[in-house]
Amino acid sequence: MSRFQVRKVAVLGAGVMGAQIAAHLxxxxxxxxxFDLPAKEGPKNGIVAKAVDGLKKLKPSPLGIAEDAALIGQANYEEHLEQLRDCDLIIEAIAERMDWKLDLYKKIAPFVAPHAIVASNTSGLSITKLAEVLPEEIKPRFCGIHFFNPPRYMYLVELINTPTTQPQVLDQLESFVTSSLGKGVVRAHDTPNFVANRVGIAGMLATMIEADKYGLSYDVVDDLTGKxxxxxxxxxxxxxxxxGLDTMAHVIKTLQDNLKDDPFYPSYATPAVVAKLMEAGALGQKAxxxxxxxxxxDILRLxxxxxxxxxxxxxxxxxxDRMLKKAPAERLKLLRESTNPQAQFLWAILRDSFHYVAVHLADVAESAREIDLAMRWGFGTKQGPFELWQxxxxxxxxxxxxADIDEGKALSSxxxxxxxxxxxxADNGGVHSAQGSWSASRNAFVGASTLPVYQRQHFPESLFGAxxxxxxxxGTEEFKNEEIRVWSLDGEVLIASITAKLHLISPAVTEGLLKAVEIAEAxxxxxxxxxxxxxxxAGANLESLMPVFxxxxxKGIAPxxxxxxxxxxRIRYATVPVVSAMRGLALGGxxxxxxxxxxxxxxMESYVGLVEVGVGLIPGGGGLTYIARRAAEMAAAGNANADIFAFVKDGFTSAATARVATSAVxxxxxxxxxxxxxxxxxxxxxLFVAxxxxKAMADSGYRPPHKAVFPAAGRSAIATIKGQLANMRDGGFISAHDFHISALIADVVCGGDVxxxxxxTEEYLMALERKHFCGLLEHPKSQERIMGMLSTGKPVRN
Known part of the structure; x- marks a missing residue:
């Protein structure tokens, strides 16, 4: 199969989903x-321009950095349809109105490139019916693509084919969505609300029915059905x-309108309380x-x-609470046999979910794998319903x-x-096996996708029983202690995996990293x-150093x-390349x-920063030395006579304010x-890319950098920073202790009294770091901050 290259994408519809899909691209x-409709007043691209500007204000941000909003091209259907000819993928994301979508398809059809894939981001409309209006030459390249909101953060994307969709089109799109967009793809059958919303919303409706039956308040139910x-x-x-209750009601209506023969149809009724809240305009968080x-x-409940x-x-x-901490078999037994209303409620909603997915497996998905992954990725469950059952x-x-069905206790007979x-x-003890997951439509276990893109995933998410x-x-283990494992998957590259809680860096981790460098070099x-x-x-393990302190x-911490x-x-100057494969938190150490x-x-979702000031300390593992060195390198790269301070001040500010990047970008x-x-x-x-x-660096003749001296900003820069800090302190923006810590950071990044x-040298600056770090450990106010963080997990401001 030739590689499908997506050089340019058109997103049709600048509403909530369309604009955020564009942002993630x-x-x-x-x-x-x-694209969107031409504005009736002002510039024709006014609707799109307003949507793009709105992206910069949303929280959590749909953009890696807000200024990248300027990279989103703006167009309208009246003036710019010719631009579609250059697009390899067209994603339609307008409102959930079948007639509007069909009208738009007729309008764009003449401008779609002969190779382009056209996909509808609908949450539940029939993809097959949407395809009917398309010209015959586009139908084989048309499918459904269902992003979950917010698109940047939600891992799940459902792909839905029609009877005329070419298999290779879905394969190409799945590869792009998986590798380039970073999503987990589930292929869904073209049934109302597809997989995640079908199962998830049916589960929420069942929960509301059972909560009412057992007389439980909304806050109690949320505590029971959360973590x-x-x-x-x-x-x-x-x-x-x-x-949003209106969004939920829309999904419910899709079930009501299209599933009248469903044995669970009575449970799809809009809950009276939802109808009443909507009537009052109480649509949830946004209202x-x-x-x-x-x-x-204060948080109030209805x-x-x-x-x-x-x-x-x-x-x-x-x-x-104690029942829920038991192993699954004992947990379900205790819940089922208990007379406690909360326990009976929990057994009821679990029973309802098992019943529902078993009855509907053949209709909604190719196998049980798709249902369990859809619930994990789309609804944030730790495990899918089939996994828990198994x-x-x-x-x-x-x-x-x-037994419950026979006794009339279930939602359906x-x-x-x-x-x-x-x-x-039954023979396997569940729907997931090493051979694959059960397909009720095929009456066989079906393996996971073998598309080449999945060869890039050494350890994809696995299901219980699979x-x-x-x-x-x-792999092959080379070294292990209680907090780190050093091993290899292929015999060519060594891997160091920190296994401590939050992967905090302790003396045992430091020992393991040094051992890993030694083994890798050999x-x-x-x-x-x-x-x-x-x-x-998440940084250094301060608690592990408490006994020494x-x-x-x-003086015991300094060594x-x-x-x-x-x-x-040692890592920086290793004779082999050391690559950090970062994901999630990369804080402090x-x-x-x-x-x-x-x-x-x-x-992409890496959260990086030097955050030590939150516990009353300064970065002590070389972070400030790095800022000073990089400032000198950037100044030299720009102009040999450049003022180093211009480059130092940004690094100082990031460290002194504990600024954390909220994306890799x-x-x-x-x-x-x-x-x-x-x-x-x-x-x-x-791991594959790292x-x-x-390997590529090694094969290209990697050599570590030379140890070198570099210029420092010096005492004049320190004086400038301290002057600005004094103004902030005197204005009440920072405390006296904040001033003290920030002044010490300035001392290191500017090179001290020179x-x-x-x-x-790096060693000279690290000695300054060490001196100030250890000095702060003795300071009563820093000790208050450290103990506050260790005991409550929250920063103390003093």
Whole structure:
């Protein structure tokens, strides 16, 4: 199959979804033009211009950096349809009106390039019916593409074919969406609301029915159906508020209009409370009120009996809380047999979900894999319904569900399908196996996709029962201690995986990293620092140093601090390339570890910064030394006579304000990533790209940089910064202790008490870092901040 190149994308519709899809395309460096109707007054592109400007104000930001909004091309259907001829992919994202969509398709059809894929971002309309209006030559290149809101952050994208969609078109689109956009693709059948919304909204409706049946308040239900149940922390009713009750009602109406023969049809009725709230304009979070309402700092919940809002805060009962902490088999047994209303409610909604997905598996998806991944990626559940069922004991749970159906306790009288009790699934003990996941339509286990793009994912997300490989036991192990594992997947590149909580850097981690460099230099082409979860490293493990500090004070910490600094230099000057594969948090020591590597490969959602001032300290693992060195390098690259201070001040500000980049793109702007570093869209491709980079660097004859002296900004720059800080302190913007910490940061990044332009070394600056770091450890106000963070997890301002 020839490679499908997406050089330019058109997004039709500058509403909430269309504009944010365009923003995400910009994030991943895909050229995009955003279309909408011509404005009736003012410039013809006024509607699009307003939408693009609005992107810069949204929180969480749909853009990696706000100024990239300018990269979104602006167009309207009256003047610019010719631009479609240059587009390889056209995504239609206008309002969910079949007639409007069909009219637009007729309008754009003459301008669609012969090779271009056309896809509708609908949340539930029939893709097959949408295709009917298209010319015959476009139908084979038309499909559904359903992004979840917000598109930058939600991992799930559903792809839906029609009877006329060419298989290779969906393969090409899946490869692009997976690798270039960084998404998890689930292929859905063309049924109402597809997979995630079909199962998820049906589950929310069932939860509302059962909550009413057992007389539970909305806040209690949300506590029960949030993290305690392995689901999104917003639970059920708060999720409805966030989504918007009007949006939810639209999805419900799709079920009502198109599934009249569904055995669960009665449960698709719009809940009376939802109808009443909508009538009052209480559409949820965007309207300021829904099931919940915020008044000042207080969160209130609706009390339907009173017809008014009352203080929220209801929680699960302790006995139910304990049940939910048990292993799945015992957990479900306890919930089912309990007389506690909260426990009975939980068993009921779990039973309803098992019943629903079993009855509808053949209709909505190719296999159970798609349903479980859709619920993980689209609704934030820790595991899908089939996974939990299988983990809790397939046959026993099936008998319990059957008994409830027979006794009339379930939402529907539809029996569980025969495959649940007899045949391959029953013999396997569930729908997921090493051979694949159960397809009720094919009556067989079906393997995961074998598209070439998935060869870039060494450790894709695995489902319970599918026999996925644990990356922390995979490959050939070279070294291991209690907080780090050093291993190789291919015998060419060594991998260091920090296994400590939040991947905090302790003496044991430092020891492991030094060992990894030693082994890599002796036997491998390079070293990649990578861990298989959402944290690269959240910084230094202060708690691990507490015993030393309590016994010896700051003088006991100084040698440990020097070991960490020496380890950073050892990594920087290793004879093989060290590549940091960053994902999620890279804070404090984690940021320092990254900047001392030869290269960084960062997932788009990387949050990078030097945050030590939050605990009353300064960066002590070489972070400030890096800022000083990079300032000198940038000044030299621009002009040999350039003022180094101009480059130092941005780095100083970032460290002194604990600024955290909220994307890899922003981390590059701040200076923690360089132009030569790689930003990866898909989290599961991070290790593949990082090891490829290490090999390429080695094969290109990698040599570490020379140790060199470089000029410092000096005492005059320190005086300038301290003058500005004094104004902030005297104006009440920062405390006296903030002033003290910031002055120490300035002392290091400017090179201490030396003339401007004096040549310094990394070791000299690290000694300054170490001195000030240890001095702050002895300061009572810094100790207050450290103890506050360790005990509450929140910064103390003093």
């Amino acid at each position: 910009v994030n991943v460096k895909v050229q995009v033009v955003l 305690k149940l392995g689901r999104a922390s917003s639970g059920t009713f708060r999720t409805a508020d966030v989504v 300021g009120a829904g099931f919940y309402k915020k008044v000042g700092k 009390d339907p009996a009173k017809g008014d809002y009352v203080p929220a805060g209801g929680k699960a009962e302790a006995i139910v 983990q809790a004991g397939w046959k026993q749970v099936a008998e319990w569900v059957k 539809a029996p569980l399908p025969g495959w649940v009790f007899e045949g391959p699934v 026999g996925g490989v644990d990356p922390l036991t995979a 036997k491998y082409k390079g070293l990649v620092i990578w861990s298989p979860d959402d944290v690269f490293s 309590m016994k010896m004070g700051a 440990e601090e020097k070991k960490l600094q020496d380890a950073m230099l 984690g940021c320092e570890l990254a900047v001392y590597s030869a290269r960084r490969v960062a997932h 922003e981390a590059r702007k701040i200076g923690y990533l360089l132009d030569s570093d790689i930003i990866v869209a898909n989290k599961d491709e991070l 090891t490829a980079q290490a 003339e401007a332009g004096s040549l310094v």
